[in-house]
Every structure is written in structure tokens, then in C-alpha cells.
Amino acid sequence: MHIISRAEWGARAPESRSTVPWSKRTVFMGHYSAASATQTPRQIQDYHMRVRGWSDVGYNFLINSITGHIYEGRGWTTLGAHCADHNTEAIGVCIIGKDQAGRQDVSDAARRAFKWLYDEANNRKGRRLTLLGHRDRGSTSCPGDEIYSWLKAGLPIVGSSTPQPSQPTPKPGGTRPAPGTPVAFPLPAGWYFGPPSGPDYSVSGLYERYFRGRTDRAWLREWATQLSRRGWSVGQSKRWLGGAGNDGVYGPEYRALAEAFQRDQRLHVDGLIGRNTWDAAFRNPVT
Template sequence: MDIISRAGWGARAPRSRSTVSWGTRTEFIVHYSEGPTTQTVRSIQDFHMGPDRGWADVGYNFLVDVKGRIYEGRGWLTVGAHAPDHNSIGIGVCMIGRDGDATPAALRSIRWLYDEAVRRKGGGLKKLGHRDVYSTSCPGDQLYKWVRAGMPAPGSEDDDMPLTKDDAKLIADAVWRRDEIPAPVADPKNPNWWGQSHLVDHGRRLREILARLDAQNAALGELSKTLAALAADRGQQVDADALIARIEAAIESITVRIDVPDQAS
């Protein structure tokens, strides 16, 4: 998507500005202007820089209108003035409008800004509404419910955006480590399956099987020697190697079933 530059919407020059690195950014905070959808970005900037606020610039990092157009506010790495104590760590994005005014186009653009921020940072950002970090009704019930649902983008097949690598990792970690299936052999501190439980348990079982096979092979060797000795006492000759080979072939033809005890009951 294209972002309308400050020059494109006729921004006033900021009185001052402070910047941060992407390492500082950890949050993505959604707002609404609580004004009519006909508001211009310039009028919002004038209000923020006027006597009622006295800020150095428009407070948000980006603004989005109901048609889905994205406007550059303070930009990606400039400290905003949208959420006390969260202006350095949070990227503030404002939808121009009131509660109930959010359109699919506006939601898609906000979600695109989030994904672009994650791409630039190279990691995830918390999805928050203004009310999550400050006592306020912002961003309105409609937008807040959408944020809490994970900011799905309307129009996709499953009504959501494709998972980011960060989201996919969180989901995989949750499923892999916390599936709450009792482990057959569990540590008292970890009674449920974790990925490590699978590996440790399977490794233990394989070592037990290998030890049994080694013991069986040793027993077969002793058995063949005993049979050969008995045959010799009777004046008969026995090919010990051929005997072992026949026994091993018979064992390999047997299907071994290993039952795992049910620990769930």
C-alpha cells in the first residue's frame, strides 16, 4: 500500500522531534479520532499543535481514513504523543472517525501498517487498543473488539491476514509445549507432554530396546555355542554361524507390538 507523505497532505513542520530505534518498539496501539470521518489530517494536526494541546506535531505515527488511505504522521521511529508512557515503545495509528465508523478498507490498512511494522522490526509487536494502556474509551467498542480478535483483515478467505512468522512461532510453541497430554513417563515438575518430553521418552524407549536386542544377541551366541557343544558330545557337527543366522531370520519375521500404558486414567 502507499502512504501519503506529510507533504502530500500539507503538514506543518514539527516544532521538535525525538526518535527511537526499532529495538525500542514493542507495541502497536490503535486509536480513533472521535470526530467525523470528514476530518482532515491537517485539522487534527492543527488541534494537536494548538493551545488546547500544545504538542510539537500531530500526535499519531500514522492515520487512516474510512476509504483506507494511509497518512504519514510522525512516522515509524519518531516518538509520538498518543499514549502517556507508551509513546516511545508504541506506534500509534489513528482511524479518522467515531465508534462504528470503521470500514473494511480502514481495517485492512491498519492491519497492513501492523504487518509492515513487524517486517521492518523483524519481530512481533503487541496488538493493543488505546484503552489497554490508558483510562479511555478509545478506540471505541467496534475497533477495540477487532483489535482483541487479532486485527483480522476483511476480505481474505478466512477473514484474517496470513500468519506472520512471529504469530506462527507463538502458535507452534503453544501447541508443541502445552498440549496437556499426560506423559507416559513424566517428571513431577512436568506431568504433561512437552516437545522435550517426546524426545526424552522416545530416546529412553529406544535405549531400552537396543539394550534388550544386545542381550538377545548375546544369548543367541551362547545358545548356539551350547547347541554346538551338545552336538559335538554326540559326535555330530553343527554349523554355529548358520544356526545363528536361522534364529535371527526367524526373529526378524516376527512382528513385535509395543504397548504404551494408558496414563490418562
């Protein structure tokens, strides 16, 4: 997942900032803006700086409740202004939108983004931060009942992040269904696992980028592991990935494996692992 940087959303420079070390961070706190989801981070920043007189937008991060886009606010280690007396220990994340009774205002995409950011914070901290809503530490209804109850439930994701594909229909001729549990393609639409020399959407594992809470390396290993579940000889000193093993860094060995699998599956053979090649490993019967 991608955090839209301050430069990308056109933030004003902060008037001042002070740093909080990770050792003092213990809380991950949810807020909401209680205003239209069309509000931009820049509008919130302008309000905080011009009307409230703060040095910057108050939150450490902001997430649009509909699109799930994540915006950098003050960032991980800058002191925020989102919960009086608790800004040192708490990383404050604002979900941009309203809480309207009787409907789900926070999309599955926004929930996944929030959870991803929480997982990312825990990874950086090295242990779990306490998950709180603003109302746990201030006299406010923030972050609204919908988000608050979701936080208290531990951020369950019920949406389509791991779609339940229909059972593969066995083809005549005795082909067996794919083994294992289907795993949804983890990259954005149009992206693929490919060489590091490629464009931004060619994800190689070399730079350990995070997608849906795991590194690209872990995902690429997951795909190759699925091929071994299907009976392919994959791993160090095996037929495929025999040199470096299943290390999750795309190179000539992964390309050769992907090409062989694409040929086997009668897919377009380009050696790049996009959605079709990914899904075929989990959904198509073993041929």
C-alpha cells in the same frame, strides 16, 4: 499499499522531534479520533499543535475509517504523543472516525490498511509487536468498542480482499478448471505488473514495493507459480523464465510468458499483467 506522506497531505513542520530506535519499539497501538471521518490529518494536526500545544500531530500514522487512506504522522521512529508514558515503546495509529453503536464504522478498506501497516511494522521490527488499544494503557474508552474488539481478535479481515469467485464454468470440449485457490489481484485498480521503466503504476518487483502485506516480487512469483500449476513449464532452465527463473522481477522473460498466456487465453496481448491477465490465471479453465 501507499502511505500518504506529510508533504502530500500538507503537514506543518514539527516544532521539535526526537527519535526512538526500533529496538525500543514493542507495541502497535490503535486509537480513534471519535470525530467525523471527514476530518483531515491536517485538521487533527492543527488541533494537536494549536490547542494541545504539542510539537506535531500526536500519532505515528493515521488511517481514514472510510477510504482506508494511510497518512504519515510522526512516522515509524519519531517519538509520538498519543499515550502518556508509553510513547517510546508504542507506535500509535489513529483511525479517523466515530464509533457508533450498532453499525460498522470502520470499512474493510480501512481494516486492511491498518493490518497492512501492522504487518509492515512487524517486518521492520523483525518480530511481532504487541497489538494493543489505547484503553489497555490509559483510562480512556479509545479506540472504541468496535476497533478494540477487532484488535483483540487479531485483526481478522472478513471483507473482499480475497473474493470468492464463483466456480469457473467448464467450457464444453473438456477444458479443466483452473487448479489452486484463487488469489485476488493485489494491485490497485488500473495498475499492472510491467517494466520498471514504466510509470508508477507499472509494478516491476525491482524496488520491492508492498501491496496487501506482501512485496510485488512475491506477488509476481505467485502469478507465475499459478501458471506452473496450470501445466506451464515455468522456472529456471524450463521453457518459460528459463534464465533468471521465477525471481519476481519483471523483465523480458516475464513479458514473453505473459504474452504467451494472453494469446492462449485470447486476451489482449500486451505482455503486462493487469487484473484480467491475473484473474485469468486463477479463474479461467485450463485450455
